[in-house]
Amino acid sequence: MASHRPVTLRKEPSQRRSKDLVDIIVKATTRVLLKEGYEGCTTNRVAEVAGVSIGSVYQYFPNKESLVVRVMERHQEKLFAAMSEHLATLQDATLEQAAKTLVRAMLDAHRVEPRLHRVLREQVPRIGALKALHERYSAYEPMVTAWLETHRDQLGPSEPGVATWVLIAAVDGVLGRVLVDRPGWLEQEQLAQELERLIVAYLRGARA
Amino acid sequence: MASHRPVTLRKEPSQRRSKDLVDIIVKATTRVLLKEGYEGCTTNRVAEVAGVSIGSVYQYFPNKESLVVRVMERHQEKLFAAMSEHLATLQDATLEQAAKTLVRAMLDAHRVEPRLHRVLREQVPRIGALKALHERYSAYEPMVTAWLETHRDQLGPSEPGVATWVLIAAVDGVLGRVLVDRPGWLEQEQLAQELERLIVAYLRGARA
DNA sequence: GCCCGACGCGAGTATTTGCTCACGTTCTTC
DNA sequence: GAAGAACGTGAGCAAATACTCGCGTCGGGC
Missing domain, CATH: 1.10.357 (Tetracycline Repressor; domain 2)
Incomplete structure (x- = not known):
């Protein structure tokens, strides 16, 4: 219904590897939201559940809010x-x-x-x-x-x-x-x- | 509709002074909830708005949740x-x-x-x-x-x-x-x- | 095969949070 | 008016939080 302009992202992933990474992070965010609710949805927890470093999360997402926006x-x-x-x-x-x-x-x-x-x-x-x-x-x-x-x-x-x-x-x-x-x-x-x-x-x- | 049994309170205020205090704290909580929302409703902020010490808040309320319950x-x-x-x-x-x-x-x-x-x-x-x-x-x-x-x-x-x-x-x-x-x-x-x-x-x- | 940018890492920082505790003040009771 | 209980204080702690930064790894173009 609206075009895909990910203003949420800090930097566009170009390689395959990093595209997957972004996807994994978004899915992990979803899972954390489901299991722990919004209050429990911390950036460190998302990284942990995604199995990636917190640094990688912030490589693409400027802040916590942008995760949920996605x-x-x-x-x-x-x-x-x-x-x-x-x-x-x-x-x-x-x-x-x-x-x-x-x-x-x-x-x-x-x-x-x-x-x-x-x-x-x-x-x-x-x-x-x-x-x-x-x-x-x-x-x-x-x-x-x-x-x-x-x-x-x-x-x-x-x-x-x-x-x-x-x-x-x-x-x-x-x-x-x-x-x-x-x-x-x-x-x-x-x-x-x-x-x-x-x-x-x-x-x-x-x-x- | 239900009787007043303040299970929320850690200790019942007996003197007039402390009854007022509890009332002031609850009203301050309300004001903070209104102005800053639930996220911004921190215990320290409530104490500040109420004009009382944070210690006084915890004298009667066992935790943050109990403030909101009240x-x-x-x-x-x-x-x-x-x-x-x-x-x-x-x-x-x-x-x-x-x-x-x-x-x-x-x-x-x-x-x-x-x-x-x-x-x-x-x-x-x-x-x-x-x-x-x-x-x-x-x-x-x-x-x-x-x-x-x-x-x-x-x-x-x-x-x-x-x-x-x-x-x-x-x-x-x-x-x-x-x-x-x-x-x-x-x-x-x-x-x-x-x-x-x-x-x-x-x-x-x-x-x- | 080499090089440079893209990628990924995680220890670490500054801040904020809920909450405690040792101490000083005020009230009540006799 | 003395003594003890009830009250009130606020510096400060432990834990959690969002987020950074310097460094190591990968991968694709030449």
Whole structure:
């Protein structure tokens, strides 16, 4: 969804050996984040887990934050890939289909690497370079708003912009809680149905 | 909602002077959390902001975690107080009234100290003694489930247990995002209405 | 095969952290 | 008003942290 410009790197690895090294370091960072959380994700520990020298880490990564940025970028690329497939079919969908599509998209995104997703969203602080990354999580919002705008006639009283926002925040909130409290539900069909009903009901609108 | 048994304290302050001291320290912790976030909330900094010696902090608090526990306990007491007023009237309510009540309750809770609420929920790690505190945030769930169970006939196909869970997670998710991205909306009537519609529509049920 | 830049190393540094402890001050009790 | 308990202090410690730098190794172009 965005081109690969690794502003995170201090120096571009040119030889094969060093490209592998960078990859190993990023994967080690992921593993440490998973096992020790963000607090326990220290640069020395990452080097240790990666089986490389701390000096090698700083050869390519300017600071600790850039390690996590890299992990988030990679994860988000996978998320967007998983979601794009679904969302491509959104525009011509009926309300029921659209709800189904959106739910499948968001569910699939949360299924890519649930535990990593949880750590990244829960623990990684929204400061500095990481803040912008966090905001990119809902980069697909405009696609939903676009759909709502072209199907305005079928909808209740909410404005498309607000409705998109509420909808995504609600579904995302549920999925976030599922990730934390009921990880098993991610694979349950019932959850998907419940969310679809939530969306359809809300969008069709009800007097309140 | 729970009695005051300060297991967090290393020693109970008996004189007036020391009771005040403990209070000053807790308030300073709150201020530091607000201004510097959880990462910046160091024990030395708390002591400095409180205008007391670091030794005095450790006279009563066994460790850093216990400081934050105290802040969370105090905040949650305020939350529960704010919510209880509303939720007391829940049992005999109609669907529309119940939705309104629930939304008002959760909105009021988020309005108590929005910035602190955000820091506590976003940044405070769910580990050790803090984990249990995090889980207490939705201690009011059973009241909602109870209402759903006695009004089952008016509801759609969802089971009360699941519906409660989805509902609260959804509303809470929206409010969480509001806190982060649109803090101004907390005071907007439109947000409340949107949430009420979300609840009513979902509970009444829709074919999907 | 030789050379020079790219690569990889890890002991070491400066800083920060949570926390202790020996000592001085204030309160309470009789 | 004396004595002992409760209180308050802050220099300083051990451990951890992010990060550097000088030095040895590799690898590809000539």
